[in-house]
Structure formats: structure tokens, C-alpha cells
Amino acid sequence: MSTAREVLSVRDLARRVPAAHAPGRxxxxxxxxxxxxxxTLARRLCAELTGAGRVAVVAPMDGYHLRNDVLRARNAVARKGEPDTFDAAGFVADLRLLRRSRIGEPVPWPLFDRAVDEPTPAGVIVRDEDVVLVEGNYLLLTDAQAPGWAEVRPLLDACWYLDSPRAVLTERLLARHLRGGRSPEQAMVKVTDSDLRNAELVAASRGRADLVLTGCGAGYRIG
Ligand SMILES: Nc1ncnc2c1ncn2[C@@H]1O[C@H](COP(=O)(O)OP(=O)(O)OP(=O)(O)O)[C@@H](O)[C@H]1O
Ligand SMILES: [Mg+2]
Structure with missing residues (x-):
């Protein structure tokens, strides 16, 4: 048993990942x-699980970003990252495929390439893995929050929520946008007008998580 204030390592968290019900994942x-x-946590958990004799893969929601030409046509480029700038229906359909597939059956999964700011179709092929770590912002939304997303949660066996203080989020997101080529002013606008608004929407879904974690140094605190 762990107390609410205990800091868990990635190894501790890996032990909390439920068993798969083979032949399903x-x-x-x-x-x-x-x-x-x-x-970051998904990558670390994946490595930890794989080292512990399971076979894990990361399936990010990010690969379902709509392409930039589609966003331009919808006049939604500035809103990139909001729930309706993703292909939620495609994400749900592929989750259903994963849900139905047996370990060993290949299921292509798109990734998101930050260097070109576009998705890469079939960026990874899920095949032999018994654990799929599905990571993204909007997994716990209700349809009242954003249409189409409520179908996600029932397709997951469990869903954890990773939080960070707002100041930490702001600092990380600013650094990311600066690295991506935005000016300091543009980066600040993107963070305050877009990222942090999305963060508030996501925060309202926190209560639906099976486990809430907050990053704490090299580990993760419960709650
Ligand atoms: N536990 C941690 N300690 C310190 N830095 C971290 C930790 N986890 C992530 N970071 C850093 O924070 C930044 C954001 O991390 P990451 O890309 O994993 O976030 P994310 O939740 O996937 O973001 P997004 O929703 O935008 O994809 C990265 O620069 C990463 O190196
Ligand atoms: Mg990410």
C-alpha cells in the first residue's frame, strides 16, 4: 500500500499496470x-514494462492531429491542439480496432512528427505488445465538453491522469514553442490563449481518472 504523499518511481507505477487478458491487449x-x-511517462513506463518481461508500446493521441491543410481550410490553424482540431472519430475507430485485435495481429497507429508539425500515418505498428499505453490530452472528456470524445474512455481498461502545477506547464510549453521557432511574444500568446485554455478543459475531466499522479522530481506523487 502507498500513502497519498509517497513518491512513486516509474518501476512502482509499472507494478500498478493491470495484467492483460490474453489473447486481448x-x-x-x-x-x-x-x-x-x-x-515522457509513457516512454518511461514502456521501457520499464518491457524490461520487466511484458511487451509494451506507446500509442499517442497526437497522431490524430488534423493535417495543417485541413486546419487552414477550416480557418483553425491558430486553434491547433483544441479538441475539434483532432480526428476524434478516427482515433475512436482505431482504438476499437486495437480493442478487438489479438496479441500478434498488426494494427497500424499514426504518430505526430513535431519537426514537420504533421501526423505520420502508420508511424508505429502495434503487433506483439500486450500493453498499449494510450496517451493524450482528451481521453477523459465528456461529449458535453467536446463532441466525440466520450467514446474513448469505455475503450480503455483504465485511465491515469498526469498533472503538473500550472507554473510548470507554462514554463515547459513556452520552452517548447520557442524551440519550435516562435518568438517569445508568439509563444506567450499560444500558451495563454490556447494551451492553458485546453489545460482547463482537461482539468475538468481529472475526476474521471482511476489514478491521479503529479510529477515530483524524478518520481510521481499520487493525487
Ligand atoms: N518528470 C519530469 N521531470 C522533469 N521534466 C519533465 C518530466 N516529464 C516531462 N518533462 C519535460 O516536460 C516537457 C513536456 O513533457 P511531455 O512532452 O512528456 O509532455 P506531454 O504531456 O506529452 O505534452 P503534450 O500534451 O503537449 O504532448 C518535456 O520537455 C519533458 O522533457
Ligand atoms: Mg505528448
């Missing part, structure tokens, strides 16, 4: 606001 969601560290 275990789908574990990792939700949370932009910049919380979901992709």
Missing part, C-alpha cells in the same frame, strides 16, 4: 493537460 490511458509529461 491491455489498453491503459494516460490523460492530462498539455506539457504535463504524458509522453
Amino acid at each position: 491491455l489498453l491503459l490511458g494516460l490523460a492530462g493537460p498539455p506539457g504535463a509529461g504524458k509522453s
Whole structure:
């Protein structure tokens, strides 16, 4: 048993990942606001699980970003990252495929290439993995929050929520946008007008998580 204040290592968290019911796979969601560290935790958990004799893969929600030409046609480029700038229906359809597939059956999954700011179709092929770490912002939304997303949660066996203090999110997101080529002013506008608004929407879904974690140094605190 762990207390609420205990700091858990990635190894501790890996032990909390439920067993798969072979021949099906275990789908574990990792939700949370932009910049919380979901992709980082997913990568770390994947390595830890794989080292512990399971076979894990990361299936990010990010690969379902609509392409920039579609966003331009919808006049939605500035809103990139909001729930309706993703192909939620495609994400749900592929989650259903994963849900139905047996370990060993290939299921292509798109990735998101930050260097070109576009999705890469079939960026990874899920095949032999018994654990799929599905990570992204909007896994726990209701349809009242954003149409189309409520179908996600029932397709996951469990869903964890990774949080970070707002100041940490702001600092990380600013750094990311500066690295991506935005000026300091543009980066600040993107963070305050877009990322942090999305973070608030995501925060309202936190109560639906099976486990809430907050990054704490090299580890993760419960709650
Ligand atoms: N536990 C941690 N300690 C320190 N830095 C971290 C930690 N987790 C993530 N980071 C850093 O925070 C930044 C954001 O992390 P990451 O890309 O994993 O977040 P994310 O939740 O996947 O964001 P997004 O929703 O935008 O994809 C990265 O620079 C990463 O290196
Ligand atoms: Mg990420």
C-alpha cells in the first residue's frame, strides 16, 4: 500500500499496470493537460514494462492531429491542439480496432512528427505488445465538453491522469514553442490563449481518472 504523499518511481507505477487478458491487449490511458509529461511517462513506463518481461508500446493521441491543410481550410490553424482540431472519430475507430485485435495481429497507429508539425500515418505498428499505453490530452472528456470524445474512455481498461502545477506547464510549453521557432511574444500568446485554455478543459475531466499522479522530481506523487 502507498500513502497519498509517497513518491512513486516509474518501476512502482509499472507494478500498478493491470495484467492483460490474453489473447486481448491491455489498453491503459494516460490523460492530462498539455506539457504535463504524458509522453515522457509513457516512454518511461514502456521501457520499464518491457524490461520487466511484458511487451509494451506507446500509442499517442497526437497522431490524430488534423493535417495543417485541413486546419487552414477550416480557418483553425491558430486553434491547433483544441479538441475539434483532432480526428476524434478516427482515433475512436482505431482504438476499437486495437480493442478487438489479438496479441500478434498488426494494427497500424499514426504518430505526430513535431519537426514537420504533421501526423505520420502508420508511424508505429502495434503487433506483439500486450500493453498499449494510450496517451493524450482528451481521453477523459465528456461529449458535453467536446463532441466525440466520450467514446474513448469505455475503450480503455483504465485511465491515469498526469498533472503538473500550472507554473510548470507554462514554463515547459513556452520552452517548447520557442524551440519550435516562435518568438517569445508568439509563444506567450499560444500558451495563454490556447494551451492553458485546453489545460482547463482537461482539468475538468481529472475526476474521471482511476489514478491521479503529479510529477515530483524524478518520481510521481499520487493525487
Ligand atoms: N518528470 C519530469 N521531470 C522533469 N521534466 C519533465 C518530466 N516529464 C516531462 N518533462 C519535460 O516536460 C516537457 C513536456 O513533457 P511531455 O512532452 O512528456 O509532455 P506531454 O504531456 O506529452 O505534452 P503534450 O500534451 O503537449 O504532448 C518535456 O520537455 C519533458 O522533457
Ligand atoms: Mg505528448
